[in-house]
Amino acid sequence: MSSLALSVRDSTTMLRRNIRHMQRYPSLTIMLIGQPIVFLLLFVYVFGGTLGNGLGGGGGRAEYVGYVTPAILLVTVCSAALGTAISVATDMTEGIIARFRTMAISKASVLTGHVVGAFIQTAFALAVVFGVTLLIGFSPTAGVGEWFAVVGVLLLLTIALTWLSVALGLAAKSVETASNTPMIFMLLPFLGSGFVPTDSMPAWLRWFADYQPFTPVIETIRGLLLGTPIGNSGWLALGWCVLLSVVGYVWSKSLFAKERDR
Numbered sequence: 001m002s003s004l005a006l007s008v009r010d011s012t013t014m015l016r017r018n019i020r021h022m023q024r025y026p027s028l029t030i031m032l033i034g035q036p037i038v039f040l041l042l043f044v045y046v047f048g049g050t051l052g053n054g055l056g057g058g059g060g061r062a063e064y065v066g067y068v069t070p071a072i073l074l075v076t077v078c079s080a081a082l083g084t085a086i087s088v089a090t091d092m093t094e095g096i097i098a099r100f101r102t103m104a105i106s107k108a109s110v111l112t113g114h115v116v117g118a119f120i121q122t123a124f125a126l127a128v129v130f131g132v133t134l135l136i137g138f139s140p141t142a143g144v145g146e147w148f149a150v151v152g153v154l155l156l157l158t159i160a161l162t163w164l165s166v167a168l169g170l171a172a173k174s175v176e177t178a179s180n181t182p183m184i185f186m187l188l189p190f191l192g193s194g195f196v197p198t199d200s201m202p203a204w205l206r207w208f209a210d211y212q213p214f215t216p217v218i219e220t221i222r223g224l225l226l227g228t229p230i231g232n233s234g235w236l237a238l239g240w241c242v243l244l245s246v247v248g249y250v251w252s253k254s255l256f257a258k259e260r261d262r
Helices: 005-025 026-053 062-091 096-101 109-137 144-171 175-180 184-188 201-211 214-226 233-260
Strands: none
Touching: 005 026, 005 109, 026 062, 026 109, 062 109, 062 144, 062 175, 062 184, 062 214, 109 144, 109 233, 144 184, 144 214, 144 233, 201 214, 214 233
């Protein structure tokens, strides 16, 4: 059997291990899905009437649910990334990695199992959360091409944040640390155009909001779903996703190689 086939086999085994963990401990998955849903209901039903009127269309809560949906989808991806960091840190601190080092398996399969497992978990979470947005009144106008583009952007963002979260989990000294460091991802949608237009912010904060990584992603998804122009946001979103993916991948591989060689 070729080395590639062995690597695929070992990665599949590690993926099954991660899926069984999700099934055995569903509370983490429920928490990761529940958090963005709580944010969605909070902002739509508590703040949505006022914030929706402030968007200029006069649509109130009905208009605001369409505006905030892209941000909630990003929060969902970020929430799932938090779970990935916790899962990786758990493996690193409980000694299972040391046991894997003594086994005749592809060392890369350990990370691959976490990444693919996280991708499946994120896709499931996104489907559930988006379903809730439809139930509370979101009516996207995207065509088939726009839907494929939305899925592509969310796919790239998921890959980027998953690899960054794997790196944060590897770098963490404890599970508690791993549960805190990815929280910066959760803050960025709030410090961008996710929940309010950036032109309503103070000048210094607006500068950060306009140029941070999540704003072009949010604007791209919003434009695709609602049929509004996205300008150069699509290219910026693509660039940020690729850059973050490369940084996360290289960082993860470097940290895992150091741990493997101990």
